Amino acid sequence: MHPAYSVILFTTASGAGYGLLCLMGLGAVSGALPPDRLLGFLGLGLALALITTGLLSSTFHLGHPERAWRALSQWRSSWLSREGVLAVATYVPAGVLGIGWAILGRTDGVFAAAGIAAAVLAPLTVFVTGMIYQSLPTIRQWHQPLTAPVYVALALATGAVLLALLLAALGSGVHLPASLAAMLLAIAAALKLSYWRAIDTAPPLASPGTATGLGRFGTVHQLEAPHSQANFVMREMGFTVARKHALKLRRFVLLALLAAPFGLCLLASALSGASATLALLLAAISTSLGVVTERWLFFAEAEHVVMNFYGGGPA
Amino acid sequence: MTSLPAPQPKKLGLVIDLDICVGCQACATSCKEWNAQGYSAPLVDEDPYGADPRGPWLNRVHTYEVGEGDAARTVHFPRSCLHCETPACVTVCPTGASYKRAEDGIVLVNPDTCIGCKLCSWACPYGAREYDHLDGVMKKCTLCVDRIYNENFAAEDRVPACVRACPTGARAFGDLGDPESAVSKNVAARGGYDLMPELGYKPTNKYLPPREKRTGTPHPVAGTAATPAPTGSPVESLFAWIDRALSGQMPSNDGPN
Numbered sequence: 069m070h071p072a073y074s075v076i077l078f079t080t081a082s083g084a085g086y087g088l089l090c091l092m093g094l095g096a097v098s099g100a101l102p103p104d105r106l107l108g109f110l111g112l113g114l115a116l117a118l119i120t121t122g123l124l125s126s127t128f129h130l131g132h133p134e135r136a137w138r139a140l141s142q143w144r145s146s147w148l149s150r151e152g153v154l155a156v157a158t159y160v161p162a163g164v165l166g167i168g169w170a171i172l173g174r175t176d177g178v179f180a181a182a183g184i185a186a187a188v189l190a191p192l193t194v195f196v197t198g199m200i201y202q203s204l205p206t207i208r209q210w211h212q213p214l215t216a217p218v219y220v221a222l223a224l225a226t227g228a229v230l231l232a233l234l235l236a237a238l239g240s241g242v243h244l245p246a247s248l249a250a251m252l253l254a255i256a257a258a259l260k261l262s263y264w265r266a267i268d269t270a271p272p273l274a275s276p277g278t279a280t281g282l283g284r285f286g287t288v289h290q291l292e293a294p295h296s297q298a299n300f301v302m303r304e305m306g307f308t309v310a311r312k313h314a315l316k317l318r319r320f321v322l323l324a325l326l327a328a329p330f331g332l333c334l335l336a337s338a339l340s341g342a343s344a345t346l347a348l349l350l351a352a353i354s355t356s357l358g359v360v361t362e363r364w365l366f367f368a369e370a371e372h373v374v375m376n377f378y379g380g381g382p383a
Numbered sequence: 384m385t386s387l388p389a390p391q392p393k394k395l396g397l398v399i400d401l402d403i404c405v406g407c408q409a410c411a412t413s414c415k416e417w418n419a420q421g422y423s424a425p426l427v428d429e430d431p432y433g434a435d436p437r438g439p440w441l442n443r444v445h446t447y448e449v450g451e452g453d454a455a456r457t458v459h460f461p462r463s464c465l466h467c468e469t470p471a472c473v474t475v476c477p478t479g480a481s482y483k484r485a486e487d488g489i490v491l492v493n494p495d496t497c498i499g500c501k502l503c504s505w506a507c508p509y510g511a512r513e514y515d516h517l518d519g520v521m522k523k524c525t526l527c528v529d530r531i532y533n534e535n536f537a538a539e540d541r542v543p544a545c546v547r548a549c550p551t552g553a554r555a556f557g558d559l560g561d562p563e564s565a566v567s568k569n570v571a572a573r574g575g576y577d578l579m580p581e582l583g584y585k586p587t588n589k590y591l592p593p594r595e596k597r598t599g600t601p602h603p604v605a606g607t608a609a610t611p612a613p614t615g616s617p618v619e620s621l622f623a624w625i626d627r628a629l630s631g632q633m634p635s636n637d638g639p640n
Contacts, residue, residue: 069505131499131519138496139477142385148502149385149477205471205582206508273508274579276447281576281590282401282458286450291457294411294443297435301510304501373579374510377445377462 069207070307071367074128079197080226080359082122082155083219086190087227089115089162091248093187095231096165096175100244103176108169111234115227116162123155147199154193161185194223201366208270209370214263221256222325222362226355228252229329232336233348242344246337249351250330257326260362264318267369279376290379305372306380309365317365325358385476387469388485394560395487395526396466396587397546398570402594404553406446406459413548414442414463414524421529423494423522426515439513439522442545449593458593461554463545464511464524465578465586466490472503472512481521488560488587489526497521508582531556559587 092111095101101111127133140156142149161182168179175183198216205211228249236242276290277283298306309317329351336347371380418441419426428438442463449458466483470490473481480497483490492503492512497520504512504521512523527543530536540547546554557566566589569575575589613619 129500131501131514131516132497135478135496135498138479139498139500142477142479145386145474146477148475148500152477200475200502203471203475204506206506273582278581279579280447280458280460281578281592282447282449282460285456285458285593286454288447288449290445291448292406292446294445294462295440297437299437299443300439300513301504304504304514305510372505373508373582377460377510379447 069367069370069372070304071364072129074125076360076363076367078122078126079219080122080356080363081125082119083194083197083223083359084226084230084356085115085118085120085122086158086194087223087225088230089119089158089227090187090190090224091227091231093161093165093183093185093190096169096183097180097187101175102240103169103173104238105170105173107234107238107240108166108173108175110238111231112162112166112170114230114234116159116166119155119158147196147203151193151196151200154189154196158186158189158193161189191220191224195220206273206373207370208273208373209267209366212263212266212270214259214266218256218259218263221252221259222359225249225252225256226359229333229348229352229355232333233345233352236336236345236348239341242340242348243337246333246344246348250333250337253326253330253333253355257322257330260321260326273373274376276376276379279373288379293378301374302378305374306378307368308371308380309368314365314369317361321358321362321365323358324354325362328354329358385473385479385481387473387483390468391485391488392560393487393558394466394468394587395489395531395557396559396566396589397463397526397543398555398557398559398566398575398589398591399461400553400555400573400591401458401460402553402591403551404444404459404461404549405551406444406457407550408444409548409550410461410545410554411440411442411444413544415440417527417530417544418522418525421527422491422525425518426522427517429517437516439515441511441513441522441524443510454596456593456596461545462509462511463588464490464526465509465584465588466524466526468585468587470584471506475502475506477502489528490523491525491528492521492523494518494520508579508584509586526556559589 127136130136139149139152143153164182165179165186168174195216198219201210202215232242232245232249235245276288280288282288332347332351336344426439428436430436442461445460445462447458447460449456466488473483473490478496478498480493481503499519501514504514512521515522531541533541542556546556555566557564559567561567570589573591575591577586
């Protein structure tokens with residue numbers, strides 16, 4: 069599948085934003101995070117900025133962005149519509165929590181309720197984003213039970229690194245948030261490795277023979293394409309990445325998104341002050357590069373069954 | 384509403400005979416011509432005569448080589464929307480622009496509400512939907528909904544443009560929900576099949592497989608019977624002489640006289 073940069077930016081930026089929002093909500097409700105105005109302003113501000121940037125960039129690839137509001141209407145059948153509804157709905161508790169925390173310096177009462185709602189809706193929105201891909205029966209690498217869980221795990225892990233960095237920069241103790249980030253990174257790594265194992269062993273959906281139904285007469289290969297130049301279907305669905313490059317990029321994802329920030333978070337949990345901030349800053353930069361690569365690869369490795377009509381390899 | 388309508392008895396669709404399709408592309412060009420001014424309009428090609436032409440076409444004809452050696456055959460394979468009974472392209476649509484008509488099963492895109500997110504094209508296993516970059520909306524086969532019910536047309540023209548254009552009769556249009564219809568009977572008689580039924584989309588359109596290849600010695604070709612022997616008349620001799628003279632061959636002793 070063609071990796072659309074607007075969608076990569078959307079899913080990674082809003083993913084980290086929703087992850088951060090979820091953890092801020094949980095921290096506020098549990099009392100793990102103090103009702104400090106600056107923390108509330110910076111934490112929720114960063115989360116909402118990432119979410120909003122992502123949502124806006126997701127409209128860039130639309131043919132008619134001015135009609136985007138219509139996408140809220142078909143939540144009964146469409147995961148994309150459900151994502152839109154949840155994304156809009158999440159702004160409500162996030163905004164209430166923001167008013168309480170950043171302006172009034174309170175995270176109790178109605179603001180605590182908003183914190184719980186935000187902590188539930190934020191990861192749910194990310195899960196539903198993952199379901200857009202997971203629900204497509206045409207793409208073997210996406211139609212996997214781990215697709216949406218990986219989206220949620222990576223959102224929480226990248227959000228946790230940002231929260232730890234923020235707390236370190238504000239001079240708070242980072243032992244707990246940095247350890248939490250390391251734990252969430254480890255969970256995301258385990259899920260992503262299982263996901264890769266699953267897509268590497270899943271049988272192809274079809275072959276040129278089964279797609280055309282002509283396999284019973286012998287091997288099917290394309291003699292002549294219907295058009296001299298690539299059409300929309302080939303440009304959108306025909307993107308493939310060489311196996312050896314994919315393996316290299318997978319190693320980079322494991323290192324930059326998961327292993328390196330895991331080590332840096334563990335290191336930071338034992339440090340304090342500027343050295344902890346520096347370690348977490350490096351971890352945040354590393355996860356950002358890693359998660360963008362991970363999302364690019366998620367598209368590039370996905371093979372659409374339609375390419376069998378174009379004589380492509382099994383998909 | 385992108386939720387699917389309850390199954391209805393009427394299922395309009397196409398039956399494509401892979402045995403007699405000659406791959407002439409008349410259906411594809413006729414489709415393009417009709418739909419560039421009909422329901423799907425505009426259907427514009429960019430750089431149509433240049434090095435990199437691109438633009439949406441609603442019908443594409445592939446040519447495959449099937450089998451090996453003496454058993455190999457060429458199969459021309461038209462591919463367009465199959466107007467599935469359970470099309471995921473419709474249910475994934477976030478705006479309701481994609482819909483399946485309850486009255487006849489035709490799958491359409493409303494060009495006034497489509498946001499051009501392209502998710503429906505990802506959900507279609509048959510590559511039936513092509514995005515129009517100039518129009519910013521998704522395009523697909525309409526089963527010529529603007530022809531088949533058009534009472535200003537003569538009865539024989541109330542069929543999709545591709546069916547009307549096919550010079551070999553490889554495309555047929557009809558109600559595949561009615562087991563007594565001509566198309567349904569032909570599908571039953573010829574072993575018509577669904578494309579990728581395992582994906583569960585329940586296509587309405589059916590494909591008729593190529594017939595078994597004929598085996599044994601070929602029939603004699605007409606026109607190979609022996610030419611009549613020369614009669615030796617003076618006129619014939621004169622023309623033979625002229626022929627030799629014009630060919631630059633002078634009569635020789637060893638040549639036939």
